[in-house]
Amino acid sequence: MSAPTPPLAMLESTDEPWSRPDDRFIPVRASDLVHHLAHDAARFGLDADAVRSFAGALGEVIDRETGTFERRLADAYARFNPDRDTLTAADLEPATPDEYELLCTQLAYLLDKANYEELSDVEIAQAVLRAGTRNLSVRVDPTRIEFLRLWIRGRGETTKRERCRWRPWQHQETKVSVFKRLMIVARLKDESYVRLKLFKEIPEAEVEALLPHAEATMSLWDRIKLLGTGAGTLGVTVMKIAVGFAAIWTLAKILLVGIVTLGIRSALGYRNARINRDWQRTRHLYFQNMGNNASALQLLVATVKQEEFKEVVLGYVFSHSGEAATPQPPTLCEHVEQYLHDQFGVDVDFDIADAEGKLARLGLRGEEQDSVILPIDQAIDLLRGRGTGSTTSARMLEC
Numbered sequence: 001m002s003a004p005t006p007p008l009a010m011l012e013s014t015d016e017p018w019s020r021p022d023d024r025f026i027p028v029r030a031s032d033l034v035h036h037l038a039h040d041a042a043r044f045g046l047d048a049d050a051v052r053s054f055a056g057a058l059g060e061v062i063d064r065e066t067g068t069f070e071r072r073l074a075d076a077y078a079r080f081n082p083d084r085d086t087l088t089a090a091d092l093e094p095a096t097p098d099e100y101e102l103l104c105t106q107l108a109y110l111l112d113k114a115n116y117e118e119l120s121d122v123e124i125a126q127a128v129l130r131a132g133t134r135n136l137s138v139r140v141d142p143t144r145i146e147f148l149r150l151w152i153r154g155r156g157e158t159t160k161r162e163r164c165r166w167r168p169w170q171h172q173e174t175k176v177s178v179f180k181r182l183m184i185v186a187r188l189k190d191e192s193y194v195r196l197k198l199f200k201e202i203p204e205a206e207v208e209a210l211l212p213h214a215e216a217t218m219s220l221w222d223r224i225k226l227l228g229t230g231a232g233t234l235g236v237t238v239m240k241i242a243v244g245f246a247a248i249w250t251l252a253k254i255l256l257v258g259i260v261t262l263g264i265r266s267a268l269g270y271r272n273a274r275i276n277r278d279w280q281r282t283r284h285l286y287f288q289n290m291g292n293n294a295s296a297l298q299l300l301v302a303t304v305k306q307e308e309f310k311e312v313v314l315g316y317v318f319s320h321s322g323e324a325a326t327p328q329p330p331t332l333c334e335h336v337e338q339y340l341h342d343q344f345g346v347d348v349d350f351d352i353a354d355a356e357g358k359l360a361r362l363g364l365r366g367e368e369q370d371s372v373i374l375p376i377d378q379a380i381d382l383l384r385g386r387g388t389g390s391t392t393s394a395r396m397l398e399c
Contacts, residue, residue, distance in 0.1 A: 002349065003315070010296055013320075015382075017073065020277050022117040022350050023347075023348065024348070024349055024350075025153060025307070025348070026310045026311075026314075026340065026348055026350075027114045027344075028310070028340075028344055028346075030055075030059075030306050030309045030310055030313075032312055033314070034051070034052065034055040034313065035315065036343055037051055037055075037057075037313065037314075037317050038051040042319040043321055044318065046317065047376075050376045050377070050380070051317065051376075053380050053388070054313070054316070054317075054376055054379060054383070055309075057379075057380050057383035057384045057387060058312060058383055059156065060383070060384070060386075060387030060388075061362070061386045061387045062125075062305055062308055062309045062312075063305075064264070064386070064387060065308075066301055066305040066308070068238065069301065069304075070297070070301045072108060073106060073110060073297055074190055074294065074297065076103060076106055077086035077293075077294065077297060078101065078104075078157040078191055079092065079095065079192075080095070080100075080103060080192070081193065081293050081294055082191075082193035082293060083196075083292070083293045083294060086103050092190065093193060094105070094135060095111060100146075100147075100187070100194070102394045103194060104147070104149065105187055106348065107196075110297070110300055110301070110304065111151045111183060111300065113304045113305075113307065113308070114300050114303040114304050115153055115154060115180065115307060116153045116183060117151065117153070118149060118150070118151050119149075119150040119151070119152060121399070123150075124148075124150055125140075125204075127150075127204055127207040127208065127311065128140060128207070128208045128211070132332065132335060137221060139209075141213065143246065143353060144188065144189050144212065145186060145187065145188055145189060145212060146185070146187040146188065146189060146191075147185075147187050148184070148185070148186045148187075148211070148212070149184075149185040149186075150182065150183060150184055150207075151182070151183040151185070152179045152182055152341055153179075153180055153181035154179070154180030154181060154185070155177060155178070155179060155180065155204075156176075156177075156180050157175050157177055157178065158176060158178050158180050158203070159173050159174070159175060159176075159202070160173065160174055160176045161173050162176075166222070168312045173254045176204075176205065177201045177203065177205075178201050178202060178203050178204065178387040179199075179201075179202050179204060179207070179211055180200065180201065181198070181199070182198070182199040182200075182207070182210075183196070183197070183198050183300075184196070184197040184198075184199075184210060184211075185298070186212050188212055195212075195292075195293065196291075196292060196293050196296040197210070197291075197292050197296065198289070198290040198291045198292070198296040198299060198300070199208075199288050199289055199290060201288055201291055202288060204267060209340075222246060232336065243328075250296050252297070294314055298347060303383050307387065308358065311350075311351065311355040312355060312358050312362070312364075313349055314336050314355065315332075315336075315352065315355030315356060315358070316334055316359060316364055316373065316379070317328060318327050318335055318336050318339070319332065319359075319373040320373065320376075330350075331348050332352060333352035335347070336352070337350050359373070362382075362386070363382055364379050364382070
């Protein structure tokens with residue numbers, strides 16, 4: 001067997017400060033986490049090989065459960081999938097509002113397990129108001145959708161290079177707020193489908209470009225300027241007729257040129273803003289779209305698989321303490337968070353209640369908060385039995 005890789009050899013830090021995708025999200029691959037926990041096994045009074053065996057047995061259980069979980073989700077979503085290429089039952093009745101609500105509940109469960117958070121209607125409205133495209137007024141038309149729900153995982157910042165407003169020949173770099181992950185769940189008016197779209201690194205001010213019911217129109221100020229252009233042109237024409245070719249016509253021509261120029265600039269500015277908005281949408285759909293409909297579900301299930309594993313293995317290992325254990329913070333949750341900070345340089349709000357619930361459902365500890373954790377040898381045997389289907393207990397994932 002090759003020598004173990006030193007800690008953090010595969011996880012070198014960059015010069016830039018790391019921005020975590022979400023407080024509950026653990027930005028470490030499951031295999032890397034197991035490597036570090038096995039390396040530090042003596043700290044918890046455990047054997048390194050036993051930790052690896054526990055992780056392997058747990059992985060088989062997670063694979064089995066997430067496979068069943070994904071099949072159930074796929075079956076539930078099949079009739080609502082706009083990309084479906086299989087036949088539907090001839091006698092299938094149109095979906096009822098309760099069936100749509102059930103699907104949304106199942107999707108909400110999936111997204112919560114993947115550590116996403118739903119945006120409220122107020123937060124969605126604020127995202128639309130923050131639309132940063134110049135010379136555009138964005139409004140939403142609720143008559144175009146049956147329902148719309150937005151889910152995010154993590155907020156951060158990125159650098160955007162753009163032209164200076166007052167010196168367009170120069171560029172400047174500005175910090176913009178982004179959603180690390182964005183999931184859109186939408187049903188359009190008079191459609192039976194439910195559309196799922198998953199994106200990454202979407203600026204908050206550009207979310208509106210991805211909403212199916214958002215419309216971009218000319219801003220009120222630009223409308224006034226164009227209206228003024230038309231009124232000014234008409235007024236100058238009337239003045240020309242009334243006064244004839246008197247000296248005042250010279251002044252009127254100067255005024256007319258200014259008004260027309262202002263109108264042309266407003267129209268061109270609006271046109272350029274629309275082109276820029278369309279370019280932003282194209283960029284998001286091409287470079288930042290991670291998946292649509294069934295493929296988005298598969299990506300989310302893969303995330304759930306990793307998160308479930310990491311939460312269980314951390315909860316189990318840190319429930320042990322031996323003579324070689326280091327001094328611990330006041331709570332198990334803080335102990336886990338401190339370890340992740342020391343080893344990987346990340347700050348995570350570890351969901352200890354969820355981890356303890358999973359341990360109880362797996363039979364690795366009792367239901368009570370202060371119940372004793374199952375010894376690791378017995379835990380490995382129990383998990384191996386569950387992984388092969390010879391042992392059953394309450395499921396970790398239900399949809």
